[in-house]
Amino acid sequence: MKQFLPRQLQGFMAAGGLATLFHWFVMAALIAAGLEPTLATASGSVSGAALNYGLQRRLAFRNAGPHRVTLWRYIGSCFVAWLCNLVFFFLLNNVLALSVPLSQVVTTALVAALNYIVYQRLVFHEQTR
Incomplete structure (x- = not known):
């Protein structure tokens, strides 16, 4: 029986889904504690x-290079993703005046698509021997 989605994409979605739930949990807790939403989503x-780094290596990118290489690439990609998350959320929530939940859902979808491409091509790129 043929799989609907490739194993790597399934693993990426599972790992990213768990990490996203954790992101949203932390964000909601910080907003409930009184932190401004843009700072809460950044945190x-x-x-x-x-959480995502270990999950991605285990579930999606099992043949990635050594940690000493992939971890630094991952940290760099996280910085770019963090900035994208912050900018997209700010624009959607403050400029377009979308609600906090809708702004975060759209932001998450945009950043997730970007992350998959970056992880696959740059961060966890399989090493040729």
Whole structure:
């Protein structure tokens, strides 16, 4: 029986889904504690990124290079993703005046698509021997 999605994409979605839930949990907790939503999503995305690295290596990119290489690439990609998350959320929430939940869902979809391409091509690129 043929799989609907490739294993790597399934793993990426599972790992990213768990990391995203953690991001949103941290974000919601910080907003409930009184932190401004843009700062809360920035903090939540850092929390999700920390969890995501190990999950991506285990579930999606099993043949990635050594940690000493991929970890630094991942940190660089996280910085870019963090900035994208912050800019997209700010634009959607503050400029377009979308609600916090809708702004974060759209932001997450945009950043996830970007991350898959970056992870596959730059961060966890399989090493040729």
